[in-house]
Amino acid sequence: MNKISQDEIQQWVEKLPLAPGIEPGTENEADVKNYRLLFDLLDEGPKAELSYSFTANLHRRIQAITNRRIGLKWYGIAACLSILGFGFAYCLLFFYSANAAAGFAGVINKYKWMLLFIGACFLIVQFLEGYLNNRQKQMQ
Amino acid sequence: MKHLNPNRRLLSMFNENQVIAKVLQGDMRAFDLLVKQYEKLVCYVIYRMIKNKEDMEDVCQDVFIKVYCNLSQFDHRAKLSTWIAKIAYLTAVSHLKKNKQNAATNYPDNLDDLHFTNEHPEQLLTRKDTAEYLEHMIAQLPEKYRVVITLYHLKEFSYTEIGEITGLPEGTVKTHLFRARQLLKDALTAN
Numbered sequence: 001m002n003k004i005s006q007d008e009i010q011q012w013v014e015k016l017p018l019a020p021g022i023e024p025g026t027e028n029e030a031d032v033k034n035y036r037l038l039f040d041l042l043d044e045g046p047k048a049e050l051s052y053s054f055t056a057n058l059h060r061r062i063q064a065i066t067n068r069r070i071g072l073k074w075y076g077i078a079a080c081l082s083i084l085g086f087g088f089a090y091c092l093l094f095f096y097s098a099n100a101a102a103g104f105a106g107v108i109n110k111y112k113w114m115l116l117f118i119g120a121c122f123l124i125v126q127f128l129e130g131y132l133n134n135r136q137k138q139m140q
Numbered sequence: 141m142k143h144l145n146p147n148r149r150l151l152s153m154f155n156e157n158q159v160i161a162k163v164l165q166g167d168m169r170a171f172d173l174l175v176k177q178y179e180k181l182v183c184y185v186i187y188r189m190i191k192n193k194e195d196m197e198d199v200c201q202d203v204f205i206k207v208y209c210n211l212s213q214f215d216h217r218a219k220l221s222t223w224i225a226k227i228a229y230l231t232a233v234s235h236l237k238k239n240k241q242n243a244a245t246n247y248p249d250n251l252d253d254l255h256f257t258n259e260h261p262e263q264l265l266t267r268k269d270t271a272e273y274l275e276h277m278i279a280q281l282p283e284k285y286r287v288v289i290t291l292y293h294l295k296e297f298s299y300t301e302i303g304e305i306t307g308l309p310e311g312t313v314k315t316h317l318f319r320a321r322q323l324l325k326d327a328l329t330a331n
Contacts, residue, residue: 042293048187
């Protein structure tokens with residue numbers, strides 16, 4: 001009989017195909033027994049447990065993410081509508097009077113940094129909200 | 141606390157494509173079914189990877205949130221279980237990196253005394269102790285060994301799929317599996 005390795009004993013215990021003539025002998029009896037026990041225990045898996053509130057907590061977190069996404073979507077739509085509104089107002093004014101349109105554009109140009117600052121503040125608040133929520137979750 | 145015994149009825153009713161389609165339409169009951177179907181898989185992988193058991197549930201939730209948010213990107217090229225197991229593995233690795241728990245551990249020299257007995261009335265108690273001891277030993281194996289042995293003994297994945305999940309070549313998966321089991325067998329034998 002060929003000498004049998006630990007890998008081959010494992011394969012034999014698992015009933016996986018082996019080369020002809022490869023079979024554990026009496027000298028491997030203890031190994032076979034221990035591998036059988038080990039495989040039984042490994043197949044049972046760990047006694048991993050989740051709390052009963054797992055699904056409820058998962059739903060709550062998914063709902064929070066969904067709400068946040070919906071909120072961001074609406075903020076985006078609102079931002080786009082505002083830009084379109086300004087454009088539309090400019091076109092209307094231009095159609096009515098080129099001078100009025102130029103005045104409107106001048107006002108927008110005058111306050112452009114303030115408008116950009118408000119937009120940036122809004123984005124920073126959104127980012128910090130997400131960041132702090134994650135931190136809070138990690139701290140818990 | 142609930143034990144993760146798979147509900148056979150739910151398993152037999154589980155239609156992967158139908159459930160995915162419903163989840164993508166926002167059906168939370170379908171998502172619950174998906175969670176029920178794969179919680180054992182995710183929980184086992186996370187349990188074996190993360191030493192701090194207090195973090196386990198949070199990481200399991202992170203995994204299912206990623207599944208929910210990215211389900212539209214699942215391309216059906218692999219099994220859903222393989223895709224979810226990969227997310228679980230990568231989430232656990234990311235958690236370990238963040239928490240610096242990934243330090244390599246050596247196999248311990250001093251082992252607790254355990255006596256393996258044949259079938260007799262004390263078997264159940266002995267078996268429970270052995271199972272706990274085995275978990276203790278598995279926790280000290282290198283991360284790759286732990287994940288390979290866990291995924292293989294779920295009887296869900298082939299060597300190729302385990303390689304796909306862990307990013308290891310198939311040969312390395314086999315080597316890790318056989319080596320890990322030999323280490324564990326030696327530990328059991330020593331007792």
